[in-house]
Amino acid sequence: MTNAVVSYNGSPAVRDASFDVPVGDTLAILGPNGSGKSTLMRAMLGVLPLTRGQVEVHGVPLRRFRDWGRIGYVPQRLSAGGGVPATVRETVASGQVSRRRRYYWATKEDNAAVDDAMAAVGLADRARDSAHELSGGQQQRVLIARALAGLADTFIMDEPMSGVDNENQQALAGIIGRLSENGATVILVLHELGPLRPLLRRVISLSGGQIAYDGPPNGSAGDHHDHVHPHAGADPSMPAVPAIEVPRRA
Numbered sequence: 001m002t003n004a005v006v007s008y009n010g011s012p013a014v015r016d017a018s019f020d021v022p023v024g025d026t027l028a029i030l031g032p033n034g035s036g037k038s039t040l041m042r043a044m045l046g047v048l049p050l051t052r053g054q055v056e057v058h059g060v061p062l063r064r065f066r067d068w069g070r071i072g073y074v075p076q077r078l079s080a081g082g083g084v085p086a087t088v089r090e091t092v093a094s095g096q097v098s099r100r101r102r103y104y105w106a107t108k109e110d111n112a113a114v115d116d117a118m119a120a121v122g123l124a125d126r127a128r129d130s131a132h133e134l135s136g137g138q139q140q141r142v143l144i145a146r147a148l149a150g151l152a153d154t155f156i157m158d159e160p161m162s163g164v165d166n167e168n169q170q171a172l173a174g175i176i177g178r179l180s181e182n183g184a185t186v187i188l189v190l191h192e193l194g195p196l197r198p199l200l201r202r203v204i205s206l207s208g209g210q211i212a213y214d215g216p217p218n219g220s221a222g223d224h225h226d227h228v229h230p231h232a233g234a235d236p237s238m239p240a241v242p243a244i245e246v247p248r249r250a
């Protein structure tokens with residue numbers, strides 16, 4: 001992103017933001033309410049137009065980027081989905097739809113990839129449950145699995161810890177840590193670093209729509225409680241060995 005300005009009704013919410021995210025980086029975009037985090041994230045995803053500046057995704061100008069299967073966007077909750085009840089498995093499998101050729105049934109490999117993705121986030125035993133009845137943290141795990149099933153290598157997560165209980169925070173932090181260890185590019189939008197702090201090599205702090213800090217997490221703001229240790233392996237439902245395979249691309 002280079003010199004990006006994003007405005008609502010002529011008033012800028014992101015001002016002159018420039019940063020690069022190298023492949024394999026794990027970073028947080030941090031800032032208080034209204035500082036422009038969501039606006040920045042939506043501009044990166046091409047949902048909001050830029051008033052000025054440029055966005056490139058994996059080296060391709062946004063408007064020419066087509067490989068959206070690489071990008072796993074993980075919102076805080078599953079959307080209501082028009083009232084169609086979907087199981088965990090169906091939701092995870094939906095991550096493959098854009099990759100599959102139309103009118104073809106899922107192959108054995110497709111089904112195995114869905115199983116692997118559910119196992120990777122510790123939800124294999126919930127395959128037949130309704131995804132909407134899961135807790136917020138579990139829904140995010142479903143959404144991470146959906147992105148994995150679609151062979152995403154880049155994960156953009158919106159406040160993954162907000163409204164998530166302690167146990168699920170640990171599970172989520174463990175999964176995010178594994179994505180990171182396995183070469184994924186991970187961008188987290190956060191209010192505060194909290195339990196994700198040990199996973200981060202870099203923090204971009206926003207203030208009033210401007211990048212106020214871009215560097216290692218040491219000494220940056222928003223760094224309150226560090227009481228969850230994602231590598232402690234405290235969640236017995238999580239497999240002990242890293243089971244997340246992130247596709248590598250040239």
Ligand SMILES: Nc1ncnc2c1ncn2[C@@H]1O[C@H](COP(=O)(O)OP(=O)(O)OP(=O)(O)O)[C@@H](O)[C@H]1O
Pocket residue numbers: 008009013031032033034035036037038039040
């Ligand atoms: N749809 C909109 N129309 C007009 N102004 C908006 C809109 N969305 C956000 N804004 C304004 O843009 C600024 C940045 O908002 P943004 O939602 O990006 O901040 P944020 O850091 O993500 O905050 P939060 O943590 O509350 O989500 C704020 O002043 C906000 O009021």
